[in-house]
Amino acid sequence: xxxxxxxxxxxxxxxxxxxxxxxxxxxxxxxxxxxxxxxxxxxxxxxxxxxxxxxxxxxxxxxxxxxxxxxxxxxxxxxxxxxxxxxxxxxxxxxxxxxxxxxxxxxxxxxxxxxxxxxxxxxxxxxxxxxxxxxxxxxxxxxxxxxxxxxxxxxxxxxxxxxxxxxxxxxxxxxxxxxxxxxxxxxxxxxxxxxxxxxxxxxxxxxxxxxxxxxxxxxxxxxxxxxxxxxxxxxxxxxxxxxxxxxxxxxxxxxxxxxxxxxxxxxxxxxxxxxxxxxxxxxxxxxxxxxxxxxxxxxxxxxxxxxxxxxxxxxxxxxxxxxxxxxxxxxxxxxxxxxxxxxxxxxxxxxxxxxxxxxxxxxxxxxxxxxxxxxxxxxxxxxxxxxxxxxxxxxxxxxxxxxxxxxxxxxxxxxxxxxxxxxxxxxxxxxxxxxxxxxxxxxxxxxxxxxxxxxxxxxxxxxxxxxxxxxxxxxxxxxxxxxxxxxxxxxxxxxxxxxxxxxxxxxxxxxxxxxxxxxxxxxxxxxxxxxxxxxxxxxxxxxxxxxxxxxxxxxxxxxxxxxxxxxxxxxxxxxxxxxxxxxxxxxxxxxxxxxxxxxxxxxxxxxxxxxxxxxxxxxxxxxxxxxxxx
Amino acid sequence: xxxxxxxxxxxxxxxxxxxxxxxxxxxxxxxxxxxxxxxxxxxxxxxxxxxxxxxxxxxxxxxxxxxxxxxxxxxxxxxxxxxxxxxxxxxxxxxxxxxxxxxxxxxxxxxxxxxxxxxxxxxxxxxxxxxxxxxxxxxxxxxxxxxxxxxxxxxxxx
Numbered sequence: 001x002x003x004x005x006x007x008x009x010x011x012x013x014x015x016x017x018x019x020x021x022x023x024x025x026x027x028x029x030x031x032x033x034x035x036x037x038x039x040x041x042x043x044x045x046x047x048x049x050x051x052x053x054x055x056x057x058x059x060x061x062x063x064x065x066x067x068x069x070x071x072x073x074x075x076x077x078x079x080x081x082x083x084x085x086x087x088x089x090x091x092x093x094x095x096x097x098x099x100x101x102x103x104x105x106x107x108x109x110x111x112x113x114x115x116x117x118x119x120x121x122x123x124x125x126x127x128x129x130x131x132x133x134x135x136x137x138x139x140x141x142x143x144x145x146x147x148x149x150x151x152x153x154x155x156x157x158x159x160x161x162x163x164x165x166x167x168x169x170x171x172x173x174x175x176x177x178x179x180x181x182x183x184x185x186x187x188x189x190x191x192x193x194x195x196x197x198x199x200x201x202x203x204x205x206x207x208x209x210x211x212x213x214x215x216x217x218x219x220x221x222x223x224x225x226x227x228x229x230x231x232x233x234x235x236x237x238x239x240x241x242x243x244x245x246x247x248x249x250x251x252x253x254x255x256x257x258x259x260x261x262x263x264x265x266x267x268x269x270x271x272x273x274x275x276x277x278x279x280x281x282x283x284x285x286x287x288x289x290x291x292x293x294x295x296x297x298x299x300x301x302x303x304x305x306x307x308x309x310x311x312x313x314x315x316x317x318x319x320x321x322x323x324x325x326x327x328x329x330x331x332x333x334x335x336x337x338x339x340x341x342x343x344x345x346x347x348x349x350x351x352x353x354x355x356x357x358x359x360x361x362x363x364x365x366x367x368x369x370x371x372x373x374x375x376x377x378x379x380x381x382x383x384x385x386x387x388x389x390x391x392x393x394x395x396x397x398x399x400x401x402x403x404x405x406x407x408x409x410x411x412x413x414x415x416x417x418x419x420x421x422x423x424x425x426x427x428x429x430x431x432x433x434x435x436x437x438x439x440x441x442x443x444x445x446x447x448x449x450x451x452x453x454x455x456x457x458x459x460x461x462x463x464x465x466x467x468x469x470x471x472x473x474x475x476x477x478x479x480x481x482x483x484x485x486x487x488x489x490x491x492x493x494x495x496x497x498x499x500x501x502x503x504x505x506x507x508x509x510x511x512x513x514x515x516x517x518x519x520x521x522x523x524x525x526x527x528x529x530x531x532x533x534x535x536x537x538x539x540x541x542x543x544x545x546x547x548x549x550x551x552x553x554x555x556x557x558x559x560x561x562x563x564x565x566x567x568x569x570x571x572x573x574x575x576x577x578x579x580x581x582x583x584x585x586x587x588x589x590x591x592x593x594x595x596x597x598x599x600x601x602x603x604x605x606x607x608x609x610x611x612x613x614x615x616x617x618x619x620x621x622x623x624x625x626x627x628x629x630x
Numbered sequence: 631x632x633x634x635x636x637x638x639x640x641x642x643x644x645x646x647x648x649x650x651x652x653x654x655x656x657x658x659x660x661x662x663x664x665x666x667x668x669x670x671x672x673x674x675x676x677x678x679x680x681x682x683x684x685x686x687x688x689x690x691x692x693x694x695x696x697x698x699x700x701x702x703x704x705x706x707x708x709x710x711x712x713x714x715x716x717x718x719x720x721x722x723x724x725x726x727x728x729x730x731x732x733x734x735x736x737x738x739x740x741x742x743x744x745x746x747x748x749x750x751x752x753x754x755x756x757x758x759x760x761x762x763x764x765x766x767x768x769x770x771x772x773x774x775x776x777x778x779x780x781x782x783x784x785x786x787x788x
Contacts, residue, residue: 322787421787428782429773434713437769441714447778474782554706554716561744567751568701628714629706 080210081110081241083248087217089119090251093147093174095138095504096120097131099158101151103178103188106241108149120147123504123535126527128155130497132162132231134528135173137461137498139166140314140484141505143290145174145224152179152188156196161491166231167200168370169313169488170286170340170360172224173231175201180238193235199367202228206235211249213240218252226257227289227385228359259388262357266382267389270335270355271396273380274304275405277333277353279412281326282308284316284386287337291480293387294318297337300394303401305413306335307420311472313340314485318478320424322417336378337386340488355380357389370489427473439626440601442516445542446470448605449514452612459506461499462515463487466551467544468630471516481506492549493524496541500532503539503620512615515541519576520549522583530590532620540615542608543583543624545597548575550629583624596624687727688754690761698759702751707743711769717743721766731756 059066067075084107088096096111098104111122125131128150135146150156156177166173179193190196194204203223207213213236220232262270274280282301287310288294297317301308307327310317316337317324336356354377360370361383382389401409431443446467459479460471463486477483484502487494499515506513522543532539548571557570571577580597587594593614595607607623614621699705707717725733731753737743746756773779 424786425783428779428786431779431782432773432776433719433770434709434711435770435776437709437711437713439710441709443714447776447782451778451781476785550706553703557703557706558741558744561746562740564747564750567746570703570706628709630709630715 076242076244078245079106079110079241080213080243080245081107082114083210083245084213084217084236084241085110085115085120086248087214087251088147089115090254091174091217091221093120093145093221095123095135096147096149097123097125097134097501098147098149099125099128099131099151099155101155101178101188102183103152103155103180103238104149104176104236104241105178106238107176107178107236110241123531125531127525128158129162129493130500130525130528130531132159132166132173132175133494133497134501134504134531135175136162136166136169136171136488136494137484137501137503138505139171139173139229139501140169140498141459141461141481141502145172145221146501147174147176150175150177152177152183152185153190153193153196154188156193160197161489161493162497163197163231163233164200165487165489165491165494167202167489168340168368169485170227170229170363171231171488172229174221174224175231175233176236177233178236178238178241179206183238194233197233199365200231201233202230202363204233204235206237207240208237210240210243210245214249214252218254222255222257227259227388228363229289230363259385260359260362260383261388261392262382262384264392266380266384267392267396269380270357270382271393271400273333273353273355274306274335275397275400277306277331279327279329279331280304280306280333280335281331282306282310282335282337283312283339284308284310284337285312286314286316286340286485287386288314288316288480289385289387293390294478294480296387296390296394300390300397302413303394303397303409305409305416307416311469311477311483313488315477315480315483318476319472319482320476320478322420323413325416325420325423327416328419353380354378355382357382357384357386359383359385424473431470431474434628436601437628438599438601439546439628440598440604441628442467442544442630443470443474444601444604445516445544445608445625445627446474448608449542449612450475452609453512453514456616457509457511458482459484459502459511459513460515461502461513461539462495462517466518466630467516481511492518492521495521497525497528499539499541500528500537500620503532503537504535507537512612513539515539516544517541518550519543519545519547519581519583523576523581526586527590529587529592529620529622533591536618537620538615538618539620540611541587541620541622542611543596543622545583545624545626546629547577547580547626548629550574553629583622587622587624592620592622594622594624596622596626598623598625688757690727690754690757690759690764692758692761692765694755695758695760695762695765698751698755699762702746702759704759711766712763713768713770720763721768723760723763727757727760730760 055066100108108122111117111120123134125134132148135148138146148159150159163173163175177193179189181189183189194206198204203220205216205220207216216234220234224230224232284297288297294316297308297310298321301323305323307323307325308317309326310324311319331352333353334355336354338358339356340360356378431447434441435444454476459481460483464472465486472483495515495517499513503513552574553570556574560566560570582597584594584596595610598604598607604625611621611623707715708720709715712721713719723730734746734756737745773783
């Protein structure tokens, strides 16, 4: 069936005109969402301009025979997936990470032709787990979702671990999965496709019409970007993608999410507890969604002169702020802000009062106890977004502080600042241990990197748990993108693809992205190295090559000892040797600049410098460093 | 057959032995390490007291000990040169050989440092490991002598 012909140029201009307005108000990032509603116009308004010639007119004018009915039936010049692209563009989704599959070939064609491969731009991934993990890392830097497009049962299952990580890490990922009941492989279909991951997406839907797709797509975006942020899934029936678009539905209104904050009574109670406390402590896990969150937390801490343990699941507080750290003595009141990831809610002495503000209360799942039971045992538990609550809390605290308390706070703050400075000096001095050792120490890797990036705009994209936390201990971290945290669910295979996604978000700011990547993690799906090269994504990857799943070496050794046997067998099944993997060669095979293995510490500095220069020039680079286990 | 780390370590040691001397003063260790060292010494002393005396000093073979240090994954928590990792630093040793052996038989916190019984790891093997640790030169200059760390210290308020 052939659809009614329109002037594509005029229609495109009309769409652009609409999209310009919609995109401006829709979502220039979840963090930057303005508090207003955008009324959308029809996605593809009919043009008043002269239509192109019909087939019959062309046949008369050219003398060529008209198209046969079979050809007529085959051609669909304006498919439903064009409308899908229009909606995605209105949502300001800039990228679509995907490993291609026939169940979404209709949408993919619309992206590259109808959409001109721009907003969203199709990112070629070599594994679905990489696609979702890229979107995970991207979201934590860009503050808005990227689309990850997956193929039926197989793609969704490949991606499921990365979806789970993003769910645990409260990262908004816009997942879509193609479903083609008429496709060539029945095993790629399911009666209820979303059931595969329903336990760890915040919402899913399988629209039955294009109108419904528009509403679902907008709703999914909104749900993903409303705290607690999390992945969502829209299932895209191939028939919907391929059916002719008769009359394009209007793109539904896109109203930015509002963030739930604590009520006035709760704010007053928390402020009173904090101001009256002798030694309060603030523990932040996933509190700072944006730079505004870090700034407000600084404001609260300085008002109270209270310490902030702010490097939990991502950076919440400047690492070199005098109030950064656990403070001094035993806390009598602990304020937990969005405990998350692998961080447990802070605990003081047994009689310490605990306060928790957490949006995770809205994400309670019947199957997964992602956030542990820590928040449930708080003396004061408020289901709200911590960052959204901070302004009111700051004002209430400011109002409640008397001159007497202010003097006490000043004394407290001086002691905390002294402890902070002492800890920093101790950390730096500890970095000397094994400085000249081979394999290379992890402290040395972090320390040698610092002078190379400190005067640049830089971003650290990988977890710090396996590398002794050295970047956070040595570097001056104060922006959200200076430390974007870890996997969330602890699923390995995250660092490399998430770093590629983070680096993509950093690219437009000319920011250097640094990733210290475990060798075990890197081997899960190294094909994303190629994606970084192919899409010109500047990223410095330093392989923390301890030739093992080292955590497991230690665990297995413990088990051997606990059973009084086989004390020399812990490397079996836990180490990655014989043969050693040459990661520089691996990266080169994917077309990436690479050096290594670096075994001698004296070679490290010059090699890192060359890597940073490559990244500053706009390309990815990998340096393989044979390193101490921890 | 030696592992790659062992071969590398051997090269490393042969390159440094004879011209790298242990630092005359060990810098102030981390608070945690101090605690662990204190606990370690106390535990070893207590253990020795229970058994009446420290085990007699054995003649350890550092080369054998190097192999055992790798085979028993001591490097896992203490690093390949006994100076890094999650566990306490072993290089330079803060315990005498007898205390070291007594400590490994009855570590105060088995969930952190597991115990090893005589049937699995003999006193002689522990003496060999101890000899290896003793033979290790320091790879840890003072922070003030490392330009990068000196720069970081200068960025830190006094």
